[in-house]
Amino acid sequence: MIYSSIFCLFGIVFTNVVAEPLPIRRREENATTDHNTFASITPSKTLAWVSCYGDSLAAELGPVSCARLIAPLDYLNTSFGDVQLAIIKLGASNHTQTTRTVFVNPGGPGDDPIEFITDHGALLRAQVGNDVDLVGIVPRGVGSTFPPITCDATDLASAQRNRDITNSQPGYTDKSLNESYAVGKSLELDCDLVTPSLIPYVGTVHVAKDMDYVLQILGQDKLSYLGYSYGSILGATYAALFPDKIDRMLLDGIVDFNTWYKPEKEPELHIGDADTALNNFFQFCYDAGPDKCAFWYSSPKEIRDRFFEADQRLLENPLPIPGFGLLKVPLWRSGVYSALYQPARSFALLASVAAEIYDRAPGRGIKSYLESVNNASSPIEPPLVDTTTGLKNSPIIAYTIGCSDSGGRAEGIGMSKLEAVLNRHQGVSQYFGGLSSQIEIICLSAGLPAKERFTDKFENIRTSSPILFVGNTADPTTPLRNAFSMSKAFPGSSVLTINGTGHMSYSATQDSECAAEWIMPYFRNGTLPPNGTVCEGKQTPFELPTTQL
Template identity: 30%
Template sequence: MIRPARRKPAAAVACLLVTVLLLAACAAPPKVQTTLGAGVSPEAPVAGADGAPAGFESWYSQALEWVDCGGGFQCTTASAPLSWHDAAAGSIELALKKAPASGQKVGSLLINPGGPGGSGISLVESGSFGQALRNSFDIVGFDPRGVGQSSPVTCFADEDKDEFLSKDYPYTDEGLAERAQSIREWGAACAQNTGALLGNVDTQSAARDMDMLRAALGDDKLNYLGYSYGTQLGYTYAGLFPDRVGRLVLDGALDPNLTSDQVAAEQAVGFENALRAYVQDCQAGADCPLGGDVETGLKQIRAMVEDAADNPIPTSGDRDVTQKLAFYGVAVTMYDEASWGVLTQALEEVFYEGAGDTLLYLADVYNERNSDGTFRSNSEEAFRAVNCADGRAEDDPEKMKALAAEIEAAAPTLGKSFGYSGIECTDWPFPPAEQEFDITAAGADPIVVIGTTNDPATPYKWAQALASTLESGVLVTYQGEGHTAYGRSNNCISRAVEDYLVHGTVPQDGLTC
């Protein structure tokens, strides 16, 4: 599967594509987490009268010292417990950045762009929020535990990471075994370079961090805007702390009822549907490099990606486009229809010139790779670490093979890249966390869930499922293409989100924009 992707704002084409990185949602390295089982663990920390779990009061009561850090922003570093089940285990750091309210302040609005592995600091820097939100809230971005400027997950050196993200493995027993060995080596490097933090980057721990930040920011309830994987972080928070839910908006929703294998299968179909819409749009124009009808165009894309395994596509530099990189290059443009023109340019280069320069550029955007071989973030490290901390996919070889065949049959263009999810946490150094929350978030104030009808990374039916699962879920639908809606769709969505967050006006359940 691929990561649902962290949500970033679109600007000019180069920036627009940088929108895409993370979460949570489609390919070679599986990119979305397994949802854990139902029920509440009796070992979950018990909250004290002040809202802090017993023994963790000092973290909740810490004073955040904000300093100006340029551009009108303020920055600080918060301390968080390494383990929310052992106050004596030590501390980690969480980096925060806020855009102070420009008008009458309502409170703080915590934000998360997805991933897992997306930087909330980068999101707050983007300024991609309506004026009503900027006037009324201190908009606070934070890098979750394991991510970016917070205490990070660290694995391979950049050169080894580059190989890890570009190397193809045949879909044979030998190739799959080699792929599993590469994951073992990755996990071992993560454990050696990250230490005990690697076993404490699960989503529940990050949600507990959010409640600590709520208290440190001086808010009685949490106001929150989460995209993509950020919706999982939001519904996990609501399940842990339903009485502390303020105004929550979850955009590009994940379905808490699915296993990792179901996520991969449904994402594959989501990307198939988005590609179909792209091919229809491309062929309706004058200069589309995809010939014939839509089915023929999809087959051309499939052939290009699969052929790159045996015949990597050359570029003007010293790197070729492998099958894995070709997949990333195509998939990344499905997150926002405004980037479809760049995919057309890439396909023109491949089909007419035999060159993969633009396709490689697109893959590098997805992987946040710089031209010199360094990486702009640790999003891949955090993505895998959080997913493996949250759960595991089916790892029986024969069952994986059968699941992979089903996925490819349902999504023939790119579906092959979504199979064998169980390999992606092979011999992970730490076990997954046990679920400690109620996925219905019984007793919480209204939670607004937004779904986009042809979202490739988080299919629309996931938003429907989440809104139905949450006792207080309210579904808002954006009829359109691309991943997530607020900030990239229309005024109807903007009004619904901003009226709710600023004024508490709950949108009509079932509102369609």
């Protein structure tokens, strides 16, 4: 939960599991997208659009343009300096004076809307139509927005921190709780050293105000918005700050507002459905049969038992991997968790890796998995991080923003408190509790409070137009209950339930007409599905034979 995407970022992912958040085609490998485009754009206090990303998939759908907008660092005191927001727009196929703008945030925190729109514009168009402008604002500190969050001076330091996060995952060694706490303190010290003036201003309230600032410059009175995962918190925060400015707002994969802004998390609102999603993997494997699921056995229960037996074997005896070192349980469980995000793209590989761990016979599955580990075996220090283009889709970004929203370091944290945090998370999921508890522990340690946080009571927020919340029945990181609790805070809103496994609706609705039949009319004319409407997901996670992985 996000910390929704946050979990996935903290764990190393399966190849093509989360790196590709939507199941549609990408650019050809030999395409040349200039990722330094924004460095050549002159910052302006107006939206001076220039053509960009002409070789992207989005350019086939409409004109793509970019701008660098100068905005206040602190909206409460504009004399504190500026930030330069990187903004991308996929224009409507037939632009007119009345063309609506729909803002898009893909989640994270820290996911890049530039890549999201350029790679996945077709899916977004399918939800909102061809006659709107899609606009993505790169959040403060992320990617091409300036200045960047650069808490690590080198790529090697960033890779080492990622390893520290994985290796200190609580629940496996006597030292892991203290090590996770130390990771948070290290993050605080390094952020204060490298970018101290920026960190207090990267929280979600500041990003929501950036969105309103851009809306005003566009000359539009009300916001239309698509927010996925962490983007649901950004959207809900905007709606709470500016309830009279909502035109259309669809939030998908709902992060609970009340727990996001608190230092002590409620794990049932993060991983409450993670075990259900994992159990669905066992059922999908059984239904697929031995030709398609490499971990198939005579019943879902037998598959489940063998899976946990493989996990226990790995816990007791880490698996030597040629050219890599030891595969240990924390890295494996992080991968299992990330695989639950996208069943169609990851369950077949997850089954192959589980089989190789069970047999202690590393093969193509584990090789594919480990290829996704960032800088896993790089012994040479890379060059300094480019100060004109910051990190994106990064654990450092996710922690910095997430921890700043949580309120900063809690005082008087001892071992008994850390153990209580771990026990609380493992009480919700014994298997994934260590992973989720680490987020809370690191944020309790890191003193990175945002200057502005939403601290009002989150209830009875009456928006100018109703919000549509969307959630899956087996989402590993944003449980369905969040959609209903958030909807309760916004009278007049509605919840669309997707009966399927995975994170956010598109992971569970392959070619599902039901969801589209409700989402498009909502953006067209504001028509909401009756509260409690359920769409059946269409999922085929084991399409390829295991020999074709």
